[in-house]
Amino acid sequence: MLSKVKSFGLKGIEGFPIDVETDVSNGLPHFEIVGLADTAIKEAKERVRSAIKNSGYEYPAKRITINLAPADIKKEGALYDLSIAVAILSCNEEYKIKNEDKYVYVGELSFDGSVKQVRGVLPLLISARKLGYKKFIIPIANKEEASFIDGINIYCVKSLKQTIDFLSGEEELFPIECCDFKVLQNEDSDMSMDFCNVKGQAMAKRALEIAAAGGHNLLMIGPPGSGKSMLAKCFPSILPSLTFEEALEVTKIHSIAGELDLKKGIVTHRPFRSPHHTASTVSLTGGGANSKPGEISLADHGVLFLDEFPEYSRQTIETLRQPLEDGVITVARSNATITYPANFTLIASMNPCPCGNYGSKEKECHCSPGQISRYLAKLSGPIMDRIDIHIEVDNVTYDQLKSDERAERSSEIKKRVNKARAVQTERFKNDKNFCNAKMSSYQVKKYCKLDANGDIMLRNAFEKLKLSARAHDRLLKVARTIADLDGSENIEAQHIAEAISYRQLDRKYWN
Amino acid sequence: MDRIDSEFSRFLVFLSMFDNTYSKNKQLIELMGNDFSLKHFFRLNLEKLVNDKTISKMKSWADENIIENYFDSLKGKGITLLTSFDQEYPEKLKGLSDAPMFLFCKGDLSLLNRPSLAVVGTRKPTNYGRIVTEKLVSEIARNGIVIVSGLAYGIDSISHRKCLNEGGKTIAVLGSGFDNIYPTDHVALAEQIAKEGLLVSEYSPKRRATVYTFPVRNRIIAGLGDGVLITEAGIKSGTIHTKDYALDYGKNLFAVPGNINSELSALPNDIIKSGQAECVTEAKDIFSHYNIKKEKDRKESKNNFQLSLEQQAIVSLLQDGMKDIDYLTKNCGLPIYSFNSNLTMLEISGIVTRLPGGNISLS
Structure with a gap:
């Protein structure tokens, strides 16, 4: 007896169809899976047998051969269990299984016959929908993430028995209903990380507002305990809300990495990733045996926060160059080359020197000048080139901590950010990029027109403040964002002047 | 020294290659007596003065061509060699007991x-x-x-x-x-x-x-x-x-x-x-120690700079010394964007200086 059902595999964030072909023939009892299956799939043999037996079905004492076609692509994971079990049982006419080849099956089986959740359901469904597949049977635990996809019929099952009953017409199942993303997003908003809880730090808040409005990367320099991490954590609260399309993108990656909150099923807010500085390069970029996405891809459409920036290994910092430039990372490994999106805003923080007290009013710094200069030199030119805004963050005084004054709410700042983003969307409607930070040098020339005063201001600034040449385009981009926030068509002198105040590391005063 | 024009000047250039101390150099010159030819140098007994390593180095470099090349390479780099026997040797150093015998100079x-x-x-x-x-x-x-x-x-x-x-x-x-x-x-x-x-x-x-x-x-x-x-x-x-x-x-x-x-x-x-x-x-x-009676004032341009009201607000807060940014933003009464841009303008015109740790002071 031969049967054939459909399942789906994942390569990076793209899914591809797999035919699960089963041949049950007479001979000595034997079970074989062919088609470049990994260990997890090979072990399906035991899971499938127990699940079939414990669901009250008869496991055929025959020669069973499973082929996962196409046979030349490597397949991994336990998500084919359900399709294999269905294929084996459909060879037995006693169970009256009909139309089993009309569905795509995804799910891992447990010994007791229940269907367990699998990783990567959302990207898989999105790819399958694109390829024209209409009906799916997935584990009930993956229901939430699947419920955001419309236009296809998705049936959720909790056990193998339920699946077989559904296929044989004994039990009726209904496709899941589509959820409204906006409702979920609003229900889910987290108010604890709000700028109104940050005391003082007016300068840093303004800089973060500009970074959010223009998509600029930002570096904070300040002594330990000055609230750098707190500021960074509040940053996502002033970023524009995720659109549904963006949310799907982000969820896809999180789903593959197994980082998805299964109760919610979709990422509703911009991700905030803060890998520790001992993180390996691979954990940041992605890779490993099965080329999983790394932290920078998980931060796609969100924020990558690197605390104690110079403490990361040199190699790790340098690998950020390509993603910062292109918004994608290509992970090439021996068995696969996969491109993951990595369109994040980088927020980095560092101490002014190894001991952290250089320039502090209260504490004395014990580092030698050479140590300080080596510490700062860890950030190479090319990386600094990609960070538009540098600011100093100073310790908050006791009075400021105790003061009852309420600062501006994140939602207020967000309104201004959204306005500035709208201006940019209009500006770049014919271009590929969507924010000021990603302008090419040609676009800088085209869109960053200075008025006469602005030009004089910039010239003076370069001469008097000894700005480095690489600061020039960065300054114009930041000034463009400031002008957008101001609702101004041209970049005026005061916009340039403000932008200059966010280029602290270009100044030569550090030694 | 402009050029090597005597056996003595050649010997001085030769000595300048080894960074010996002032007293050693002096003793070497005394040891040479009146004959500064390299031939004479080879006959000297140097063991008491310098260690073996330096002796072998000195002997191997005591060659007219090497010395000429070295002198030319100094000139090529724009370096002038002043010796304490030169006219141009600074008066200020001449009287000092441990004045350097050689000064390598680059510039005015x-x-x-x-x-x-x-x-x-x-x-x-x-x-x-x-x-x-x-x-x-x-x-x-x-x-x-x-x-x-x-x-x-x-x-x-x-x-x-x-x-x-x-x-x-x-x-x-x-x-x-x-x-x-x-x-x-x-x-x-x-x-x-x-x-x-x-x-x-x-x-x-x-x-x-x-x-x-x-x-x-x-x-x-x-x-x-x-x-x-x-x-x-x-x-x-x-x-x-x-x-x-x-x-x-x-x-x-x-x-x-x-x-x-x-x-x-x-x-x-x-x-x-x-x-x-x-x-x-x-x-x-x-x-008062330099016979300077009348001091030259600051350059005029700085005084010509007209301060706006916002800038005056910032400058007035700085009158009694260095302040940090948080203090200034809180007390100047300006919105943060206006504060930042005015501060930069003050900085460009040289009125205030930014110091590490987010501190600002009048220059």
């Missing part, structure tokens, strides 16, 4: 004989040290006094930079040869000084800096300055060497008093208390 040699002030201090100044150094140096440099210092981090580089910014002249005395400038962060500064001022070293170009070359070069700093000003230094600082040399040479010693709790004002306070140094609180205190 005339600066060696101009009225000068050595400015020295800690490699890691506080914001206070930074402000007073900049303030004093700019006034002194504007009045035509050459600023001498050691190209180190901190007070040294602040003095050099401020002096050059004001259009003044400065001399940097290195603790290494010209090919091995230390710290490497200051290579660009050294190049600028070679162009607009003067670089001096008693070491041949290839010589690397070591721990003991710096205290030794401090005597040249003290020697080249008509006075020595210490703005900020700890009690165990290397600046002590410069101070001791200055006292030995009978130079005027000046010091800027500071907070008695500050470790980095310990040395200046100490030498003021003991009467070794004159207390300096304004540039005038120093000018």
Whole structure:
């Protein structure tokens, strides 16, 4: 007896169809899976047998051969269990299984016959929908993430028995209903990380507002305990809300990495990733045996926060160059080359020197000048080139901590950010990029027109403040964002002047 | 020395290659007697004077061609070799017991004989040290006094930079040869000084800096300055060497008093208390020693700058000293964007200075 059902595999964030072909023939009892299956799939043999037996079905004492076609692509994971079990049982006419080849099956089986959740359901469904597949049977635990996809019929099952009953017409199942993303997003908003809880730090808040409005990367320099991490954590609260399309993108990656909150099923807010500085390069970029996405891809459409920036290994910092430039990372490994999106805003923080007290009013710094200069030199030119805004963050005084004054709410700042983003969307409607930070040098020339005063201001600034040449385009981009926030068509002198105040590391005063 | 025109001058150029101490060089010259030919040198018995390694090195380099090539390479690099036997050798150093026999110079040699002030201090100044150094140096440099210092981090580089910014002249005395400038962060500064001022070293170009070359070069700093000003230094600082040399040479010693709790004002306070140094609180205190009666004012352009109301609000908060950004933003009554842009404008026009740690002060 031969049967054939459909399942789906994942390569990076793209899914591809797999035919699960089963041949049950007479001979000595034997079970074989062919088609470049990994260990997890090979072990399906035991899971499938127990699940079939414990669901009250008869496991055929025959020669069973499973082929996962196409046979030349490597397949991994336990998500084919359900399709294999269905294929084996459909060879037995006693169970009256009909139309089993009309569905795509995804799910891992447990010994007791229940269907367990699998990783990567959302990207898989999105790819399958694109390829024209209409009906799916997935584990009930993956229901939430699947419920955001419309236009296809998705049936959720909790056990193998339920699946077989559904296929044989004994039990009726209904496709899941589509959820409204906006409702979920609003229900889910987290108010604890709000700028109104940050005391003082007016300068840093303004800089973060500009970074959010223009998509600029930002570096904070300040002594330990000055609230750098707190500021960074509040940053996502002033970023524009995720659109549904963006949310799907982000969820896809999180789903593959197994980082998805299964109760919610979709990422509703911009991700905030803060890998520790001992993180390996691979954990940041992605890779490993099965080329999983790394932290920078998980931060796609969100924020990558690197605390104690110079403490990361040199190699790790340098690998950020390509993603910062292109918004994608290509992970090439021996068995696969996969491109993951990595369109994040980088927020980095560092101490002014190894001991952290250089320039502090209260504490004395014990580092030698050479140590300080080596510490700062860890950030190479090319990386600094990609960070538009540098600011100093100073310790908050006791009075400021105790003061009852309420600062501006994140939602207020967000309104201004959204306005500035709208201006940019209009500006770049014919271009590929969507924010000021990603302008090419040609676009800088085209869109960053200075008025006469602005030009004089910039010239003076370069001469008097000894700005480095690489600061020039960065300054114009930041000034463009400031002008957008101001609702101004041209970049005026005061916009340039403000932008200059966010280029602290270009100044030569550090030694 | 412009060219090698005698056996004696050739022998001097030869000696300058080895960075021997002053006394060794002197003894070698005495040992040669009146015959300075290289042939004679080979016949000398050097064992008592220098170690075996140096002897074999000296013997292998005692060759006319090698010496000529070396001298030409100095010239090619724009380096002038001054010996204590030359006319141009600075008067200020001539009388000193341990004056260097060789001075490698790059830049404007005339600066060696101009009225000068050595400015020295800690490699890691506080914001206070930074402000007073900049303030004093700019006034002194504007009045035509050459600023001498050691190209180190901190007070040294602040003095050099401020002096050059004001259009003044400065001399940097290195603790290494010209090919091995230390710290490497200051290579660009050294190049600028070679162009607009003067670089001096008693070491041949290839010589690397070591721990003991710096205290030794401090005597040249003290020697080249008509006075020595210490703005900020700890009690165990290397600046002590410069101070001791200055006292030995009978130079005027000046010091800027500071907070008695500050470790980095310990040395200046100490030498003021003991009467070794004159207390300096304004540039005038120093000018009285230089026959400068009428001070030149700040450049006019700065005074022409019209302050807007916003800028006045910021400047008025800074009248009584350095403030941090948080204090200013809170008290100036301006929205943050306007504060930032006005602050930068004030900075560009040279009215305020930004200091590490988010601090602002009037320049």
